[in-house]
Amino acid sequence: MKKIAFYGKGGIGKSTTAAHVSAAFSQMGRRVCQIGCDPKNDSTRLLLGRIAPSTVLDVERVKKGTQLTLGDLVHMGWNGIRCIEAGGPDPGVGCAGRGINVALERLKALHAFDDVDVVLYDVLGDVVCGGFAVPIREGYASEIYIVSSGELMSLYAANNIAKGVCRFAARGEVKLGGIIGNGRDVLHEEELLTAFAARLGTQLIAYIPRSRAVHEAEIHRQTLIAYAPDAEQTQCYVQLAKDIDRNEHFAVPTPMAFEELEDLVEQYGD
Ligand code: ADP
Ligand code: MG
Secondary structure (H helix, E strand, C coil): CEEEEEEECCCCCCHHHHHHHHHHHHHHHCCEEEEECCCCCCCCCHHHHHCCCHHHHHHHCCCCCCCCCCCHHCCECCCHEEEEECCCCCCCCHHHHHHHHHHHHHHHHCCCCCCCCCEEECCCECCHHHHHHHHHHHCCHHHHHHEEECCCHHHHHHHHHHHHHHHHHHHHHHHHHHHHHECCCCCCCCHHHHHHHCCCCEEEEEEEECCHHHHHHHHHHCCHHHHHHCCCHHHHHHHHHHHHHHHCCCEEECCHHHHHHHHHHCCCCC
C-alpha cells in the first residue's frame, strides 16, 4: 500500500491537488482513500460533489459509547474513492491538531486501510507540530510531498515543514518524496522551485500551472479529471499521479536558514 501525505501552507492548493491525484490514481485502477486532516473539512469536496456530510470527530461526538462502524466514517466519492474528513473542534475551541490523532486511531482500529492501494493524507500546517505531525510521526504515511508556489511565504512554510519532516525522517520510515509546485504566476517560478527543491535535497516532482480550468471545475464541484478529462491541465495531474507512483527519489530534507531562502528567492526575482 502506498501511504502518501501532502503538506503545505494554508490555501496553497493541497486539497485541490490531492483530490486530482486521488482521482487520477483511481482511474489507474487503484483503490484510493483520501483523508482530510484539516479542520476546514473541505479536502474531499471535489470528490464528493459537496462538503462531507460528517467528519470522524462529528460521528464520535454523536455516537459516543455506541458501536462505530467504518460505514459511519467513510463517504463514497467519485469513481469509488473513499473520502474521510478527520474533523476538528469548532473554530475558536480547542486544539485542531489533537482531533487528528483521535480520528486516525479510530480509523486504524476499524481497519480502514486494510483493502486500499493508496491512502492520501491531506494535512494542514505551515509547521509540522503537534497533531498535524501525527500522520508522519505515527507511521500512517511514509511518503511526504510538500505543495508550494514560488511565493516567499509559501516557500518559508515549505522550508519549515521540511524541518519537521527532517526530524521524523532521520529516525523513521518516512521520507520526503518531493516538492509539488503549484503555480501562482511568480517570475521564473518553475526554475525557483527547482532550485529550492534541489537545495532541500529533494526534487520538484511536478509544476502545476495556475489555471482557470481548475476554478471552473471547482465551481461545478468536481475535479478536472471528471469535469474536463481531455483538458491540458488535467494531464498535469494524471502525470503527477504517475510520477508519484513510480517515484524512487526519497530524501531526508536539508532545510535552510530564512536568510538563505530570502537570497534564493531574490536571485530569481528579476
Ligand atoms: P489548501 O487545501 O492548501 O488550503 P485549496 O486546495 O483549497 O488549498 O486551494 C485554494 C484555492 O486555490 C481553491 O479555490 C483552488 O481552486 C485554487 N487552486 C489551487 N490550485 C490551483 C491551480 N493550479 N490553478 C487555479 N486555482 C487553483
Ligand atoms: Mg485544504
